[in-house]
Amino acid sequence: MPVIIDSDCINCDMCVPECPNEAIEMGPAHYVVNADKCTECEGFYDAPACIPVCPVDCMHLVPDS
Numbered sequence: 001m002p003v004i005i006d007s008d009c010i011n012c013d014m015c016v017p018e019c020p021n022e023a024i025e026m027g028p029a030h031y032v033v034n035a036d037k038c039t040e041c042e043g044f045y046d047a048p049a050c051i052p053v054c055p056v057d058c059m060h061l062v063p064d065s
């Protein structure tokens, strides 16, 4: 699960169009990243495109466990 969205998400939609893999989906309470689709933007960008656009800094790159 490379990128997670924590509960600070305000559902602003800013990150959704940034994702080249359509990995960001609405969850029960806020947006979530579909770990099966997220590639950390590999092949598209050098770094995750979603994280810098989030106004509340609630998207986090987490190491694979």
Ligand code: SF4
Residues within 6 Å of the ligand: 003, 018, 019, 020, 021, 022, 023, 024, 033, 037, 038, 039, 040, 041, 042, 047, 048, 049, 050, 051
């Ligand atoms: S890191 Fe890239 S592929 Fe993963 S959710 Fe963010 S924008 Fe989508």
Ligand code: SF4
Residues within 6 Å of the ligand: 005, 008, 009, 010, 011, 012, 013, 014, 015, 016, 031, 053, 054, 055, 056, 057, 058, 059
């Ligand atoms: S940009 Fe951040 S606050 Fe906005 S929907 Fe995405 S994760 Fe939530």
